[in-house]
Amino acid sequence: MTAVLFCLAAALFAAVMYGPGLAVTRLALRLPWAVAAASAPAVSAAIVGIASYAAHAANVWWSWTPFLVTSAVAVAVAALGRQWALRARVPGWHSLRPGARGPARMRASRGLSVAGGREGDPGASGPRTRRRQCALFAGAGACGALLIAIPMVAGMGSVTAPSQQWDAVFHLNALASIFDSGDAFSLRGMWPDGSTSYYPAVWHAATALTADTLSPWLFTVGRTAIAWPLVANAAIVATATLIWLPGVYALTRVVAKSHRIAALATVIAPAFAVFPTFQLSVLAQWPAGLSVAVVPGVLALSVFALDHERGRPRVASLLVAAAGAIGAGMLHGSALVAIAVMVLPLAVSRLWPAFRSALRARRAATVAVTAAAAAAIAATVYVAARIPTIAMLFSYQREPIRSYPLSVLHTVFDVELLKFPGNLAITAFVIVGAVAAWRAASRRWLVWTTMLVIVLTAIAAGPDGPVRQLTAIWYLQPSRIEALYPACAAVLAALGVDVFARGVARQVALRAKPGGRARNGYRVAAVGALVLAVAVSGGYQFAAREDSFAQSYVPGKIRWGTIANRDALQVASGAWRVVDKGALVIGDPFQGAAYVWSLGDRNVVYPTLSTARMDADQQFLAANFSRIGKDERVCAALARVGATYLFYTQPSAFAGAKPTRGFTGFSAVDLASGFTPVLVAGSAGLYRITACD
Numbered sequence: 001m002t003a004v005l006f007c008l009a010a011a012l013f014a015a016v017m018y019g020p021g022l023a024v025t026r027l028a029l030r031l032p033w034a035v036a037a038a039s040a041p042a043v044s045a046a047i048v049g050i051a052s053y054a055a056h057a058a059n060v061w062w063s064w065t066p067f068l069v070t071s072a073v074a075v076a077v078a079a080l081g082r083q084w085a086l087r088a089r090v091p092g093w094h095s096l097r098p099g100a101r102g103p104a105r106m107r108a109s110r111g112l113s114v115a116g117g118r119e120g121d122p123g124a125s126g127p128r129t130r131r132r133q134c135a136l137f138a139g140a141g142a143c144g145a146l147l148i149a150i151p152m153v154a155g156m157g158s159v160t161a162p163s164q165q166w167d168a169v170f171h172l173n174a175l176a177s178i179f180d181s182g183d184a185f186s187l188r189g190m191w192p193d194g195s196t197s198y199y200p201a202v203w204h205a206a207t208a209l210t211a212d213t214l215s216p217w218l219f220t221v222g223r224t225a226i227a228w229p230l231v232a233n234a235a236i237v238a239t240a241t242l243i244w245l246p247g248v249y250a251l252t253r254v255v256a257k258s259h260r261i262a263a264l265a266t267v268i269a270p271a272f273a274v275f276p277t278f279q280l281s282v283l284a285q286w287p288a289g290l291s292v293a294v295v296p297g298v299l300a301l302s303v304f305a306l307d308h309e310r311g312r313p314r315v316a317s318l319l320v321a322a323a324g325a326i327g328a329g330m331l332h333g334s335a336l337v338a339i340a341v342m343v344l345p346l347a348v349s350r351l352w353p354a355f356r357s358a359l360r361a362r363r364a365a366t367v368a369v370t371a372a373a374a375a376a377i378a379a380t381v382y383v384a385a386r387i388p389t390i391a392m393l394f395s396y397q398r399e400p401i402r403s404y405p406l407s408v409l410h411t412v413f414d415v416e417l418l419k420f421p422g423n424l425a426i427t428a429f430v431i432v433g434a435v436a437a438w439r440a441a442s443r444r445w446l447v448w449t450t451m452l453v454i455v456l457t458a459i460a461a462g463p464d465g466p467v468r469q470l471t472a473i474w475y476l477q478p479s480r481i482e483a484l485y486p487a488c489a490a491v492l493a494a495l496g497v498d499v500f501a502r503g504v505a506r507q508v509a510l511r512a513k514p515g516g517r518a519r520n521g522y523r524v525a526a527v528g529a530l531v532l533a534v535a536v537s538g539g540y541q542f543a544a545r546e547d548s549f550a551q552s553y554v555p556g557k558i559r560w561g562t563i564a565n566r567d568a569l570q571v572a573s574g575a576w577r578v579v580d581k582g583a584l585v586i587g588d589p590f591q592g593a594a595y596v597w598s599l600g601d602r603n604v605v606y607p608t609l610s611t612a613r614m615d616a617d618q619q620f621l622a623a624n625f626s627r628i629g630k631d632e633r634v635c636a637a638l639a640r641v642g643a644t645y646l647f648y649t650q651p652s653a654f655a656g657a658k659p660t661r662g663f664t665g666f667s668a669v670d671l672a673s674g675f676t677p678v679l680v681a682g683s684a685g686l687y688r689i690t691a692c693d
Contacts, residue, residue: 021044085311145245287332337433414427503660
């Protein structure tokens with residue numbers, strides 16, 4: 001039953017992230033399937049963000065109703081935009097067959113068939129070709145998805161296990177907060193005290209919708225404890241497989257103009273460690289991970305619009321790409337900056353010739369428009385930099401971790417989980433593909449984009465200085481930027497494999513006997529290259545990627561220390577049975593108390609590991625709770641906070657425990673008097689506080 005619920009949760013999360021976006025990009029705008037599907041999650045993210053704001057403003061409980069209403073409005077607007085685009089006289093329409101209407105006209109103006117093949121190619125949109133292309137994508141997608149999902153799930157140990165990393169504690173409780181309050185708006189802050197602050201909540205809103213659908217099976221007696229970990233784990237598996245991989249496929253498709261190379265990229269993408277493995281496991285940056293996963297789809301739509309569209313259809317597609325970029329920014333603000341940086345080389349390469357022509361024809365007007373655009377961008381950046389949340393980011397401090405040369409090698413050789421020389425075969429194909437892309441003017445932008453990602457990663461890694469603060473939007477954490485590298489590198493590696501396979505095929509053809517058949521030389525060489533890459537990297541770093549998830553989920557193996565051992569998890573999961581509804585539990589979040597909310601359905605005083613948002617009473621109790629019965633101020637503070645239960649784990653009860661920070665008052669509590677046990681399991685327990693009665 002648990003496995004079925006997990007698969008259903010992953011499918012439902014994908015449905016939330018694809019449904020409205022696909023209705024906009026495919027049903028309304030009639031974009032080719034590959035591009036429409038790849039860009040749909042980013043557009044859906046924008047719709048989820050707008051829907052959560054509308055529900056908040058209207059004081060409506062967050063559910064499928066505001067989501068579906070907002071989706072319907074978005075589809076209607078997109079349909080109107082399509083009608084506007086179809087009214088234009090687009091270059092190339094005069095060559096259409098008489099009587100062609102609607103979507104057929106629009107597709108022909110783009111120069112692509114609905115299947116994605118070039119218009120005019122024999123059989124480019126024929127049923128047999130479409131079936132072959134769909135089968136190729138399905139096979140490559142299934143292979144890539146399994147290569148990603150198997151070590152993820154194996155490393156978790158159980159799909160119902162909660163991640164024990166810093167960010168994961170917050171995300172799980174944020175999901176519980178949305179379910180309790182019915183408010184998924186990002187400016188609500190998802191704090192139990194109702195205070196307002198910004199935190200990107202689109203991932204949480206989409207995941208909460210998934211849980212809402214499965215609530216008859218998840219939130220029943222005995223299953224409450226598994227609900228949020230199961231849904232969150234399903235969401236990150238869906239992010240890595242069902243959302244990211246189609247984006248990589250579509251990006252390769254529009255860059256290489258080949259379904260075969262796109263399929264290669266889909267199988268190569270799982271080889272990289274930093275994304276999705278590292279970011280979704282030990283870093284537990286789930287909303288940021290989803291924002292990274294939708295970036296390739298937005299890039300693919302941007303390439304499609306600039307390379308295959310003309311006139312109003314280009315404007316319509318670029319507007320949808322902008323909506324996708326905004327959606328990615330709603331998932332996490334850094335994704336909007338990432339898309340702007342990664343699209344810049346593409347925009348320059350495609351628009352520079354038009355700019356030069358305009359400059360020669362209408363110098364004064366072109367200069368004026370350019371100056372106005374530059375001023376608008378500068379003003380936007382200036383205003384954005386003065387927003388308190390963003391201004392705070394630019395004062396953020398983090399210790400440098402690597403020199404520039406070491407950081408470049410770290411990224412290029414993919415040594416996040418492996419020792420140098422790391423993922424050697426894939427690195428070689430990336431380099432070969434980069435050379436091939438550089439030699440083709442239409443693909444050169446991708447090399448520049450990849451280099452920008454590598455350079456920004458190196459800047460974030462250190463050393464300190466004013467230049468490093470340019471990466472403050474990524475919290476000066478190089479792995480957040482480096483997570484963008486695999487999508488670009490997978491495209492380049494696929495181009496590299498294609499160069500290798502074509503070279504082998506030519507040699508086979510030259511040496512074939514007269515009248516012989518050497519058509520399978522390419523396939524054999526391509527498959528051989530992939531097998532070599534898998535073998536050299538130890539099954540695409542299978543053991544290392546599995547261990548990376550174990551370091552996030554398995555007590556005793558947690559990187560940076562275990563928060564809750566099995567006793568603590570058992571007690572937290574059983575809180576709903578013994579703690580009164582509406583009661584508040586206090587305890588050290590570094591020793592498992594924070595899980596009482598997400599696993600046990602009872603609110604806690606400290607829902608995160610951070611001490612940044614504590615009020616005076618919370619700070620006092622965190623430092624002095626152990627003085628209860630000796631210091632009257634402790635009971636007074638407890639009364640004001642409202643806590644009536646204590647979650648407590650015996651100090652040093654297990655090896656590898658996460659060192660507590662800022663909660664020393666819970667390190668040595670005398671339970672002999674003033675506490676009544678209500679649930680105890682080994683070294684952990686829940687106690688009713690009677691010392692203040």
